[in-house]
Amino acid sequence: DVKVTQSSRYLVKRTGExxxxxxxxxxxxxxxxxYRQDPGLGLRLIYFSYDVKMKEKGDIPEGYSVSRExxxxxxxxxxxxxTNQTSMYLCASSLDGMNTEAFxxxxxxxxxx
Amino acid sequence: QKEVEQxxxxxxxxxxxxxxxxxxxxxxxxxxxxxxRQYSRKGPExxxxxxxxxxxxxxxxxxxxxxxxxYISLFIRDSQPSDSATYLCxxxxxxxxxxxxxxxxxxxxxP
Numbered sequence: 001d002v003k004v005t006q007s008s009r010y011l012v013k014r015t016g017e018x019x020x021x022x023x024x025x026x027x028x029x030x031x032x033x034x035y036r037q038d039p040g041l042g043l044r045l046i047y048f049s050y051d052v053k054m055k056e057k058g059d060i061p062e063g064y065s066v067s068r069e070x071x072x073x074x075x076x077x078x079x080x081x082x083t084n085q086t087s088m089y090l091c092a093s094s095l096d097g098m099n100t101e102a103f104x105x106x107x108x109x110x111x112x113x
Numbered sequence: 114q115k116e117v118e119q120x121x122x123x124x125x126x127x128x129x130x131x132x133x134x135x136x137x138x139x140x141x142x143x144x145x146x147x148x149x150r151q152y153s154r155k156g157p158e159x160x161x162x163x164x165x166x167x168x169x170x171x172x173x174x175x176x177x178x179x180x181x182x183x184y185i186s187l188f189i190r191d192s193q194p195s196d197s198a199t200y201l202c203x204x205x206x207x208x209x210x211x212x213x214x215x216x217x218x219x220x221x222x223x224p
Contacts, residue, residue, distance in 0.1 A: 004156070033212075035214075040121060040216055041216060042117075042119070042201065042214045042215055042216035042217055043157075043201065043212075043214040044214075045211060045212075048211065058211070090156055090157070092156075101147075101159045101162070102159070102212055103158075103159075104156030104157050104158065105156050106154075106155055106156050107154075107155070107156050
């Protein structure tokens, strides 16, 4: 069965902390994505990666960075967490550039206090 | 202007009703159109996808694309309480390296 696993369901962090959100997929997918989901705004793309060590900015990359050292793992880093980064974070993966389906993880609800 | 617009609802219907969910978009280059279903506290999962204009049917679900009007729809026949979820439309260009999502419509089907 297809699986995208995010390391935490719920996280509470303090303002200014460096935060790591981890995502692992077991499907040998080329593409991986990080989205944040906020009420009324839907899913907004933060970063995506189409290969190991390759990354591209999405629509809202400010305040975030990513790392993809291995094909199966894509990490989202909040360099200095702020309260406006309180959100639901969703990781997704897709097979390659010819495949429509993105598989999502269960999400990490991050609260920055 | 957002690239994809979707009425957030919520939409509340009785069991057995026909449900119509809609999205409009502004980028005429979109070629692939998808509907995702998201249950509470879960990630979205793909429900249906269509390529270009036309209809696609899968059981009680029909996806419709009208590229001339930049308008897509998802119809649910004989709606069930288990259909209660948030429905997100999504679109992509030719290469699927980026998906553009609507904000989601929350549907509640009452028994």
